[in-house]
Amino acid sequence: MIFIPSKAPRHARWTELLEPSLPVVEALREAASAVEQEKEILLEMIHSIQNSQDMRQISDGEREELNLTANRLMGRTLTVEVSVETIRNPQQQESLKHATRIIDEVVNKFLDDLENAKSHLMSLYSACSSEVPPGPVDQKFQSIVIGCALEDQKKIKRRLETLLRNIENADKAIKLLEHSKGGASKMLQHNAESKVN
Secondary structure: OOOOOOOHHHHHHHHHHHHHHHHHHHHHHOOOOOOOHHHHHHHHHHHHHHOHHHHHHHHHHHHHHHHEEEEEEEEHHHHOOOOOOOOOOHHHEEEEHHHHHHHHHHHOOOOOOOHHHHHHHHHHHHHHHOOOOOOOOOOOHHHHHHHHHHHHHHHHHHHHHHHHHHHHHHHHHHHHHHHHHHHHHHHHHHHHHHOOO
16 A cells, blocks of 8 residues: 655645745735835925925026926836725725726816815815814715725825825915915005005
8 A cells, every 4th residue: 555645744844834925925015006106206205396385486597407306306206106906896996996096086176166176175185084083074975985905095095195295385385375466566556556646
Protein backbone atom coordinates (compact mmCIF):
# COMPACT_ATOMS: atom_id res chain seq x y z
CA MET A 1 0.00 0.00 0.00
CA ILE A 2 1.33 3.45 -1.07
CA PHE A 3 1.20 6.22 1.52
CA ILE A 4 -0.05 9.59 0.09
CA PRO A 5 0.86 12.52 2.34
CA SER A 6 -2.04 14.72 3.38
CA LYS A 7 -2.33 18.14 1.76
CA ALA A 8 -3.52 19.64 5.04
CA PRO A 9 -0.06 20.43 6.52
CA ARG A 10 0.99 22.14 3.28
CA HIS A 11 -2.23 24.15 3.24
CA ALA A 12 -1.72 25.15 6.88
CA ARG A 13 1.85 26.23 6.09
CA TRP A 14 0.68 28.41 3.18
CA THR A 15 -2.02 29.92 5.34
CA GLU A 16 0.60 30.72 7.98
CA LEU A 17 2.67 32.49 5.32
CA LEU A 18 -0.27 34.43 3.85
CA GLU A 19 -2.13 35.51 6.98
CA PRO A 20 0.53 37.98 8.23
CA SER A 21 0.30 39.66 4.78
CA LEU A 22 -3.31 40.76 5.37
CA PRO A 23 -2.47 43.77 7.61
CA VAL A 24 0.43 44.64 5.28
CA VAL A 25 -1.94 44.73 2.28
CA GLU A 26 -4.42 46.92 4.20
CA ALA A 27 -1.60 49.24 5.30
CA LEU A 28 -0.49 49.51 1.65
CA ARG A 29 -4.03 50.44 0.55
CA GLU A 30 -4.31 53.02 3.35
CA ALA A 31 -0.93 54.54 2.45
CA ALA A 32 -1.93 54.78 -1.23
CA SER A 33 -5.25 56.39 -0.26
CA ALA A 34 -3.39 58.90 1.91
CA VAL A 35 -1.12 59.80 -1.04
CA GLU A 36 -4.19 60.14 -3.29
CA GLN A 37 -5.79 62.47 -0.72
CA GLU A 38 -2.56 64.45 -0.31
CA LYS A 39 -2.47 64.96 -4.08
CA GLU A 40 -6.03 66.32 -4.06
CA ILE A 41 -5.20 68.72 -1.20
CA LEU A 42 -2.03 69.97 -2.97
CA LEU A 43 -3.87 70.59 -6.24
CA GLU A 44 -6.65 72.42 -4.40
CA MET A 45 -4.13 74.57 -2.50
CA ILE A 46 -2.25 75.53 -5.69
CA HIS A 47 -5.53 76.31 -7.47
CA SER A 48 -6.72 78.44 -4.50
CA ILE A 49 -3.48 80.45 -4.49
CA GLN A 50 -3.71 81.07 -8.25
CA ASN A 51 -7.29 82.32 -7.90
CA SER A 52 -6.90 84.21 -4.63
CA GLN A 53 -7.72 87.88 -4.31
CA ASP A 54 -4.15 88.54 -3.11
CA MET A 55 -2.83 87.58 -6.57
CA ARG A 56 -4.63 90.63 -7.97
CA GLN A 57 -2.96 92.92 -5.44
CA ILE A 58 0.63 92.22 -6.57
CA SER A 59 2.53 93.52 -9.59
CA ASP A 60 2.27 91.84 -13.01
CA GLY A 61 5.88 90.61 -12.80
CA GLU A 62 5.38 89.02 -9.37
CA ARG A 63 2.08 87.49 -10.48
CA GLU A 64 3.69 85.99 -13.57
CA GLU A 65 6.52 84.54 -11.50
CA LEU A 66 4.11 83.03 -8.96
CA ASN A 67 1.92 81.59 -11.73
CA LEU A 68 4.97 79.97 -13.36
CA THR A 69 5.94 78.38 -10.02
CA ALA A 70 2.32 77.28 -9.37
CA ASN A 71 2.00 75.77 -12.87
CA ARG A 72 5.32 73.94 -12.45
CA LEU A 73 4.16 72.52 -9.09
CA MET A 74 0.78 71.60 -10.56
CA GLY A 75 2.49 69.79 -13.44
CA ARG A 76 4.80 67.88 -11.08
CA THR A 77 1.89 66.94 -8.80
CA LEU A 78 -0.14 65.65 -11.76
CA THR A 79 2.72 63.29 -12.70
CA VAL A 80 1.96 61.33 -9.51
CA GLU A 81 -0.54 58.64 -10.42
CA VAL A 82 -2.10 56.81 -7.49
CA SER A 83 -5.07 54.55 -7.90
CA VAL A 84 -6.73 52.47 -5.21
CA GLU A 85 -9.41 50.29 -6.74
CA THR A 86 -12.48 49.73 -4.62
CA ILE A 87 -14.11 46.31 -4.81
CA ARG A 88 -17.86 46.84 -5.29
CA ASN A 89 -20.85 44.62 -5.84
CA PRO A 90 -23.37 45.70 -8.55
CA GLN A 91 -25.62 47.45 -5.97
CA GLN A 92 -22.68 49.47 -4.57
CA GLN A 93 -21.62 50.37 -8.12
CA GLU A 94 -25.13 51.67 -8.86
CA SER A 95 -25.28 53.60 -5.58
CA LEU A 96 -21.95 55.29 -6.36
CA LYS A 97 -23.15 56.31 -9.85
CA HIS A 98 -26.37 57.71 -8.38
CA ALA A 99 -24.54 59.69 -5.64
CA THR A 100 -22.02 61.07 -8.16
CA ARG A 101 -24.84 62.11 -10.52
CA ILE A 102 -26.62 64.01 -7.71
CA ILE A 103 -23.43 65.92 -6.74
CA ASP A 104 -22.67 66.70 -10.41
CA GLU A 105 -26.18 68.12 -10.87
CA VAL A 106 -25.71 70.46 -7.89
CA VAL A 107 -22.27 71.55 -9.19
CA ASN A 108 -23.81 72.37 -12.60
CA LYS A 109 -26.19 74.80 -10.84
CA PHE A 110 -23.34 76.83 -9.27
CA LEU A 111 -23.41 79.57 -11.90
CA ASP A 112 -27.21 79.90 -11.90
CA ASP A 113 -27.78 80.04 -8.14
CA LEU A 114 -24.67 79.79 -5.96
CA GLU A 115 -26.46 80.31 -2.63
CA ASN A 116 -29.06 77.60 -3.31
CA ALA A 117 -26.36 75.21 -4.60
CA LYS A 118 -24.34 75.84 -1.43
CA SER A 119 -27.26 75.03 0.89
CA HIS A 120 -28.01 71.90 -1.18
CA LEU A 121 -24.37 70.80 -0.88
CA MET A 122 -24.54 71.39 2.89
CA SER A 123 -27.55 69.06 3.16
CA LEU A 124 -25.67 66.42 1.11
CA TYR A 125 -22.60 66.81 3.33
CA SER A 126 -24.77 66.52 6.47
CA ALA A 127 -26.09 63.23 5.04
CA CYS A 128 -22.50 61.88 5.09
CA SER A 129 -21.66 63.09 8.59
CA SER A 130 -21.68 60.73 11.57
CA GLU A 131 -22.08 63.68 13.95
CA VAL A 132 -25.28 65.63 14.57
CA PRO A 133 -25.49 67.97 11.57
CA PRO A 134 -26.01 71.72 12.07
CA GLY A 135 -28.59 71.93 9.27
CA PRO A 136 -31.04 69.83 7.28
CA VAL A 137 -30.07 66.35 6.03
CA ASP A 138 -30.91 65.08 2.55
CA GLN A 139 -32.45 61.75 3.64
CA LYS A 140 -32.68 60.37 0.09
CA PHE A 141 -28.99 61.07 -0.54
CA GLN A 142 -28.11 59.54 2.85
CA SER A 143 -29.78 56.24 1.92
CA ILE A 144 -27.91 56.24 -1.43
CA VAL A 145 -24.53 56.87 0.26
CA ILE A 146 -25.19 54.10 2.81
CA GLY A 147 -25.55 51.76 -0.19
CA CYS A 148 -22.01 52.64 -1.36
CA ALA A 149 -18.81 50.81 -0.40
CA LEU A 150 -17.14 52.22 2.73
CA GLU A 151 -14.18 53.65 0.77
CA ASP A 152 -16.59 55.36 -1.65
CA GLN A 153 -18.51 56.87 1.29
CA LYS A 154 -15.26 58.50 2.49
CA LYS A 155 -14.45 59.77 -1.01
CA ILE A 156 -17.94 61.25 -1.44
CA LYS A 157 -17.62 63.07 1.89
CA ARG A 158 -14.14 64.37 0.92
CA ARG A 159 -15.43 65.61 -2.44
CA LEU A 160 -18.28 67.49 -0.75
CA GLU A 161 -15.82 69.03 1.77
CA THR A 162 -13.62 70.23 -1.11
CA LEU A 163 -16.58 71.70 -3.01
CA LEU A 164 -17.82 73.54 0.09
CA ARG A 165 -14.32 74.91 0.76
CA ASN A 166 -14.07 76.12 -2.84
CA ILE A 167 -17.45 77.87 -2.56
CA GLU A 168 -16.35 79.49 0.72
CA ASN A 169 -13.13 80.73 -0.93
CA ALA A 170 -15.10 82.04 -3.94
CA ASP A 171 -17.51 83.83 -1.58
CA LYS A 172 -14.61 85.51 0.24
CA ALA A 173 -13.03 86.58 -3.06
CA ILE A 174 -16.34 88.08 -4.28
CA LYS A 175 -16.86 89.96 -0.98
CA LEU A 176 -13.30 91.32 -1.09
CA LEU A 177 -13.81 92.42 -4.68
CA GLU A 178 -17.12 94.12 -3.85
CA HIS A 179 -15.55 95.77 -0.80
CA SER A 180 -12.61 97.09 -2.82
CA LYS A 181 -14.99 98.33 -5.55
CA GLY A 182 -17.17 100.00 -2.88
CA GLY A 183 -14.10 101.66 -1.37
CA ALA A 184 -12.93 102.86 -4.78
CA SER A 185 -16.33 104.33 -5.67
CA LYS A 186 -16.49 106.11 -2.29
CA MET A 187 -13.02 107.55 -2.90
CA LEU A 188 -14.05 108.76 -6.38
CA GLN A 189 -17.21 110.28 -4.95
CA HIS A 190 -15.21 112.01 -2.19
CA ASN A 191 -12.70 113.37 -4.75
CA ALA A 192 -15.53 114.66 -6.95
CA GLU A 193 -17.18 116.38 -3.96
CA SER A 194 -13.85 117.95 -2.97
CA LYS A 195 -13.43 119.41 -6.46
CA VAL A 196 -16.95 120.87 -6.37
CA ASN A 197 -16.27 122.51 -2.99
